[in-house]
Amino acid sequence: MARLAVIPTIILALASSSPALSQPDTDAALLEQIRQDVSADRIEKDIRTLVGFGTRHTLSETDSETRGIGAARRWVYEEFNRISAACGGCLEVSYQSDFIEGEKRIPNRTEVVNVIAIQRGTMDPSRYVIMSGDIDSRVSDVMDYTSDAPGANDNASGLAGVLEAARVLSKHKFAGSIVYAGLSGEEQGLFGGKIMAAQAKEDGWRITGVLNNDMIGNIEGINGVINNTTARVFMEGTRMNETPEEARARRFYGGEVDSPSRNLGRYVHRIAEEHIPNLDVMMVYRLDRFGRGGHHRPFNDLGYPGVRIMETNENYNRQHQDLRTENGIRYGDVIEGVNFNYAAKLTGLNALTMAALSRAPAPPMNVSIEGAVSPDTTLKWAMPNVQGTGNLAGYKVYWRLTSEPTWTNSRYVGNVNEATLENIVIDNYLFGVAAVSKDGFESPVVFPGPAGDFYPFHPTKP
Missing domain, CATH: 3.40.630.10 (Zn peptidases)
Known part of the structure; x- marks a missing residue:
């Protein structure tokens, strides 16, 4: 198996002067063609x-x-x-x-x-x-x-x-x-x-x-x-x-x-x-x-x-x-x-x-979260050890209030394996991570820990 490459960490602030990363646009024309067909x-x-x-x-x-x-x-x-x-x-x-x-x-x-x-x-x-x-x-x-x-x-x-x-x-x-x-x-x-x-x-x-x-x-x-x-x-x-x-x-x-x-x-x-x-x-x-x-x-x-x-x-x-x-x-x-x-x-x-x-790329694996008694929340994850990762553009972090049925907040963070959401308190929200392809298609959101792992018993973990 190939070793996981070292990818830089990105820190995200709610009020940041730096421009936000742009997620690739979804190939909506493909989906519309399929629907009409x-x-x-x-x-x-x-x-x-x-x-x-x-x-x-x-x-x-x-x-x-x-x-x-x-x-x-x-x-x-x-x-x-x-x-x-x-x-x-x-x-x-x-x-x-x-x-x-x-x-x-x-x-x-x-x-x-x-x-x-x-x-x-x-x-x-x-x-x-x-x-x-x-x-x-x-x-x-x-x-x-x-x-x-x-x-x-x-x-x-x-x-x-x-x-x-x-x-x-x-x-x-x-x-x-x-x-x-x-x-x-x-x-x-x-x-x-x-x-x-x-x-x-x-x-x-x-x-x-x-x-x-x-x-x-x-x-x-x-x-x-x-x-x-x-x-x-x-x-x-x-x-x-x-x-x-x-x-x-x-x-x-x-x-x-x-x-x-x-x-x-x-x-x-x-x-x-x-x-x-x-x-x-x-x-x-x-x-x-x-x-x-x-x-x-x-x-x-x-x-x-x-x-x-x-x-x-x-x-x-x-x-x-x-x-x-x-x-x-x-x-x-x-x-x-x-x-x-x-x-x-x-x-x-x-x-x-x-x-x-x-x-979409495969969902991220080994998703973990930390931030207890802290104003910030940090998510970490890894790419599965599989050959088909050439269409990966990056990752997107999600969060929502615990009472919300669907994901309401998200941020594309690029091709990294860690992201910190500043001033978003871990106690108040639920969090997850999705992988994004170069043509904008996302994997399902993966909740941190064993409860959310999509491939818990497959030998693809880095």
């Missing part, structure tokens, strides 16, 4: 194709060419290959699977198969951002694998978003790698995510973020609200695998609301605020909906940052329901319940987030 028509076509398989239940038949989970995943595999052919073979497409048995919802030996496409980064290919959607569907009885289960919104909408993001982003180059994942076994117990997360850890992936898309097409809530201008991002707080020592440090130094998943969620919120017209992101400080789960959770369980992106207004008459009409109410997850323009809007949010994350 997302097609609601293509998403609709993909959702209709997935619905056409009749059922995609994890336990459904696998030999048919037209019905069941086997036909569906083969179509997804072929679609990824078609996308790859259009970009000169830029995607590495593969199946990923394991056999599951003896589980409550998978009692008999069943192969759970994911479909994965990787777009390798040009500078830092071992750093990944993942967008996932689920292949499988279900009806009222989770063990009913023969009845029609269209799964139009849950979750053909999320999977169609993954395919569309691959079509759009594969036209461009990125420093880090992007993974497009069709995961199976979600309704039976999040098994596809468990398989992928375990393999990622075994292979030593540095995952900056997992964007799990589960239901991104419904705008009519069970409460009667119709709204296509909001989305929710669910993001856990404290890491699942936090050690007792880390918990004790967090108690004294903070970090309950600044886990990597929370700062990934803030990143998604900022992308929407700055680049997606007519979309407000609701940041929900919870792992998932109350008592429920999704395919980001297996990644969170292993310490990876991950969030769930989804519609704001759910319609439970269309989720996990047998196709029927009772008392004038139509039940079932059918194509008529999907708003394709809304699904395209949330797909665009994902695509822009992954583009920005992958164009």
Whole structure:
């Protein structure tokens, strides 16, 4: 490993006569091009194709060419290959699977198969951002694998978003790698995510973020609200695998609301605020909906940052329901319940987030803070020991009041590894550091200490 270069320290004063450093401008034209390239028509076509398989239940038949989970995943595999052919073979497409048995919802030996496409980064290919959607569907009885289960919104909408993001982003180059994942076994117990997360850890992936898309097409809530201008991002707080020592440090130094998943969620919120017209992101400080789960959770369980992106207004008459009409109410997850323009809007949010994350440098590591009983606050950090650092321009320090949900104050400090904020008292604010690329893209903000570390168990520390 290369040794970390000695970089000078910069002292920042609130009232300084010296000119402030200028951060490189963000390539907003790239993000706008990506946003406009997302097609609601293509998403609709993909959702209709997935619905056409009749059922995609994890336990459904696998030999048919037209019905069941086997036909569906083969179509997804072929679609990824078609996308790859259009970009000169830029995607590495593969199946990923394991056999599951003896589980409550998978009692008999069943192969759970994911479909994965990787777009390798040009500078830092071992750093990944993942967008996932689920292949499988279900009806009222989770063990009913023969009845029609269209799964139009849950979750053909999320999977169609993954395919569309691959079509759009594969036209461009990125420093880090992007993974497009069709995961199976979600309704039976999040098994596809468990398989992928375990393999990622075994292979030593540095995952900056997992964007799990589960239901991104419904705008009519069970409460009667119709709204296509909001989305929710669910993001856990404290890491699942936090050690007792880390918990004790967090108690004294903070970090309950600044886990990597929370700062990934803030990143998604900022992308929407700055680049997606007519979309407000609701940041929900919870792992998932109350008592429920999704395919980001297996990644969170292993310490990876991950969030769930989804519609704001759910319609439970269309989720996990047998196709029927009772008392004038139509039940079932059918194509008529999907708003394709809304699904395209949330797909665009994902695509822009992954583009920005992958164009940005890796988040800083070993972020530390000091300033107790002092009028000033000092932050220190290091660049990860990876080869792909040629796009790094410098770093940006952030701070906010402890009651603020998003970062409100920031200052670009250049290519340094330490900065002191004079007359900003450590007791009154929360702090963090982000890396900035030469074309203005920022990494997520990293909170000091183990509570905020994006890559806690990777051998990339200087």
